Amino acid sequence: MPAQREHKQPSPSGRSLEHPDRADIRLEGVLHALSDPMRLQIVRDLAAVEGELNCSVFDLPVSKSTTTHHFRVLRENGVVQQIYRGTAKMNALRRDDLEALFPGLIGSVLTAASLQATRLEAAS
Amino acid sequence: MPAQREHKQPSPSGRSLEHPDRADIRLEGVLHALSDPMRLQIVRDLAAVEGELNCSVFDLPVSKSTTTHHFRVLRENGVVQQIYRGTAKMNALRRDDLEALFPGLIGSVLTAASLQATRLEAAS
């Protein structure tokens, strides 16, 4: 039932996606979003390219619908921004908003993730 | 079934509590532990006093058994250290371990939590 999209403002290039305003982003939500290995990997990849990536460049070991689910969690918790561009859906980290709300947080999470990856790798 | 405590070494003052080694602490686990409002509050209080606190000084709006549950999650994910001292159970942040593994992470989470608290308060 498509009865819940109240303010559906037709976006420039097609479907619309709901994003929380900056003021509605919650720390607990962001931490929860980042606490899943799959989603943390997505965020790391996104941060690494410093730009936009479409969904399909992520080679996640899960089905397409699960991937959709994870991107939705990231979007609903204010971690990523998604826009449709033709048939692709581009994703980008909401760096400015996150930095304004939680200064240094994303940076230390990314650093921590790198360090841990190195550490786990070294432990063969 | 109490068949999983393999190396149960009797601790100096009574019951034993299992803590993960530093090397076994995982970023995802820490983020998950911090993503619950109740547990984030506990960690903030713990950080504020820069020392040990027993469980009962936390005035959480949940039952005793739920409180036990949250402290266990924090302990099992390497966020806090707990030791029995008589009938009380003292809790402390594992600052050194967390700082060594994930430099700056705890600090930015605490800062973010403060900022958000202020922000939400200001929004009446």
Place this chain on the structure above:
DNA sequence: CTCGTAGTTTGACATCCATCGTACTACGAG
């Protein structure tokens, strides 16, 4: 218009999670 590609939606399912109440255990005080 038709097709293929990219992603969504739905429904199902098993697991995990936060919460509770009640019964239980450990320890210190008296």
Place this chain on the structure above:
DNA sequence: CTCGTAGTACGATGGATGTCAAACTACGAG
């Protein structure tokens, strides 16, 4: 030894979460 206090263990329960497969939608290419 007995009692009170601090916290644990044990189900139980309702709700969220991660996962999937299958059917569906939107868009560009031809």
